[in-house]
Amino acid sequence: MSAGLSLEQAPPLSVPLRFFLSAPLFGLAAAGLLLWLGPDALASRWSAGALALTHLLVLGVLTMVMCGALLQMMPVLVGVRVARPRLLGTLCHGLLLLGTLSLASGFLGAGREAFRAAVALLGLGLGGFLAVMGLGLARVAQMQDNVRGMRWALLGLALTLGLGLLLGLGHSDLGLPLWRLPLTDLHLAWGLLGWIAALVAVVAGQVVPMFQMTPPYPPLLRRWLAPGLFALLGWRSLAAGYGLPLAQLPVLLLAALWATFALLTLRLLARRRRKVGDASLDFWRLGMLALLLAALIGAAALLAAPAAAATLGLAAALLFLLGFALSVVNGMLYKIVPFLVWLHLQQRLATRIEVRHRIVLPNMKSLLPEPRTRRQFHLHLAALVVLLAAVPLPALLRPAAALWLADFALLGLNLLGAARRYRAECRRIDRHPDAVSGSPASA
Amino acid sequence: MVAATELNLDVRGLPPCEPMERILAGSDRLAPGQRLRALVSREPLPLFPLLGQRGFDWRVVALAEGRCELLIWRAADLQAAAGDE
Numbered sequence: 001m002s003a004g005l006s007l008e009q010a011p012p013l014s015v016p017l018r019f020f021l022s023a024p025l026f027g028l029a030a031a032g033l034l035l036w037l038g039p040d041a042l043a044s045r046w047s048a049g050a051l052a053l054t055h056l057l058v059l060g061v062l063t064m065v066m067c068g069a070l071l072q073m074m075p076v077l078v079g080v081r082v083a084r085p086r087l088l089g090t091l092c093h094g095l096l097l098l099g100t101l102s103l104a105s106g107f108l109g110a111g112r113e114a115f116r117a118a119v120a121l122l123g124l125g126l127g128g129f130l131a132v133m134g135l136g137l138a139r140v141a142q143m144q145d146n147v148r149g150m151r152w153a154l155l156g157l158a159l160t161l162g163l164g165l166l167l168g169l170g171h172s173d174l175g176l177p178l179w180r181l182p183l184t185d186l187h188l189a190w191g192l193l194g195w196i197a198a199l200v201a202v203v204a205g206q207v208v209p210m211f212q213m214t215p216p217y218p219p220l221l222r223r224w225l226a227p228g229l230f231a232l233l234g235w236r237s238l239a240a241g242y243g244l245p246l247a248q249l250p251v252l253l254l255a256a257l258w259a260t261f262a263l264l265t266l267r268l269l270a271r272r273r274r275k276v277g278d279a280s281l282d283f284w285r286l287g288m289l290a291l292l293l294a295a296l297i298g299a300a301a302l303l304a305a306p307a308a309a310a311t312l313g314l315a316a317a318l319l320f321l322l323g324f325a326l327s328v329v330n331g332m333l334y335k336i337v338p339f340l341v342w343l344h345l346q347q348r349l350a351t352r353i354e355v356r357h358r359i360v361l362p363n364m365k366s367l368l369p370e371p372r373t374r375r376q377f378h379l380h381l382a383a384l385v386v387l388l389a390a391v392p393l394p395a396l397l398r399p400a401a402a403l404w405l406a407d408f409a410l411l412g413l414n415l416l417g418a419a420r421r422y423r424a425e426c427r428r429i430d431r432h433p434d435a436v437s438g439s440p441a442s443a
Numbered sequence: 444m445v446a447a448t449e450l451n452l453d454v455r456g457l458p459p460c461e462p463m464e465r466i467l468a469g470s471d472r473l474a475p476g477q478r479l480r481a482l483v484s485r486e487p488l489p490l491f492p493l494l495g496q497r498g499f500d501w502r503v504v505a506l507a508e509g510r511c512e513l514l515i516w517r518a519a520d521l522q523a524a525a526g527d528e
Binding site for chain 2: 339346
């Protein structure tokens with residue numbers, strides 16, 4: 001008998017769901033802020049609005065989903081044992097939620113106390129998450145590519161967090177200087193590429209072949225993408241810190257690396273075995289197209305004159321965050337959430353021997369109906385196109401913000417629908433006339 | 444000892460979670476002395492705890508390109524288990 005994994009190692013479904021359901025709320029907050037601030041929001045990367053918006057998105061939406069997904073999927077798919085998953089999930093979620101709100105309010109003028117609170121809350125929340133997940137990964141006996149990749153991505157998060165905490169302390173008026181320019185660029189590069197993009201690439205290696213039914217990624221890419229990425233980010237960091245020559249070369253190589261990853265994923269998606277598409281597939285395609293464009297425009301920004309470089313840099317950043325990272329996270333959620341609901345329902349039914357053969361559970365596809373997810377994809381695409389058009393035409397920023405509001409609201413409603421369906425099915429199992437009253441599996 | 448008979452299932456190319464659904468349904472249909480041989484595109488790790496909870500034992504035979512073959516039998520069925528030796 002194969003060494004099987006135990007679902008008991010994974011937290012109850014309510015743990016990842018609270019992360020997944022919180023993410024659209026932060027998206028709504030970010031879109032609401034953009035609507036309120038209007039064209040001033042993106043006038044400069046240093047503006048209070050731009051900084052608050054960015055952190056609401058990267059911490060409140062992207063990191064929120066990624067932490068929730070890792071807590072649940074690592075035990076199920078990789079075999080990582082997470083100590084006290086329910087406690088860790090509850091603490092990490094609460095601290096990340098409050099820390100992100102404190103940080104955004106600090107940027108919006110709430111003062112040094114807000115930054116101090118953000119440093120403590122995010123340091124504890126993400127630091128604790130990193131410690132427990134790192135320990136779990138260190139104990140995995142089988143060194144597969146996905147385990148190696150996860151370690152690199154968590155290292156990326158650790159470096160981003162460390163740099164972010166230093167910047168936060170600088171804002172906290174505790175006597176530490178605010179090394180804004182050098183640290184912000186490093187924090188940004190490690191956060192976007194070393195954490196978010198690295199984790200997407202690792203997870204893609206697992207979920208794209210599994211859920212989109214494509215051939216696997218080439219072993220060479222799965223083995224060397226993360227080390228190559230970290231070598232280039234390290235080179236870039238040292239070159240920037242010590243004023244070394246050829247400081248722009250690693251940036252161009254990073255752009256080439258991610259353009260290659262995007263093209264390869266698009267090729268794999270075109271070769272999928274199942275020809276019928278769905279919204280999740282379209283989110284992945286859009287995400288990869290946006291990543292390719294972000295890499296090309298980001299590289300062009302390096303070579304352009306300063307005035308054009310700022311505009312190109314903003315377009316590349318928007319394409320990366322909202323076009324690539326958010327689209328892919330959306331596409332993953334639309335597969336991971338129904339998969340987890342199905343898995344937990346099966347587990348619950350397995351423990352109720354008396355009704356096991358009398359109840360037919362819904363299949364995965366019916367848990368998140370395609371027309372609803374398709375509608376949200378169309379809203380998401382429209383929001384992205386209008387936002388990109390707002391780069392040269394700032395008057396379009398408010399219409400773009402309104403579309404983002406609708407996009408996040410529909411995402412939240414879709415996820416809430418799957419959560420409600422889970423509760424309804426649990427009740428159907430527990431209240432079946434043949435069910436023996438007793439304690440069912442925890443929800 | 445009478446050799447175990449087998450129920451064969453090929454679930455390659457099916458979208459998640461259909462392979463797991465069909466394997467669970469096939470396992471439930473196993474007659475005494477019978478075992479299920481399922482061909483899958485990739486090792487379905489989340490399936491194993493579900494099989495264990497339902498009282499089945501299993502063995503995984505790795506094939507080329509990540510594909511594998513699962514052999515599944517009722518844990519208490521000595522005849523089906525012996526067919527694996």
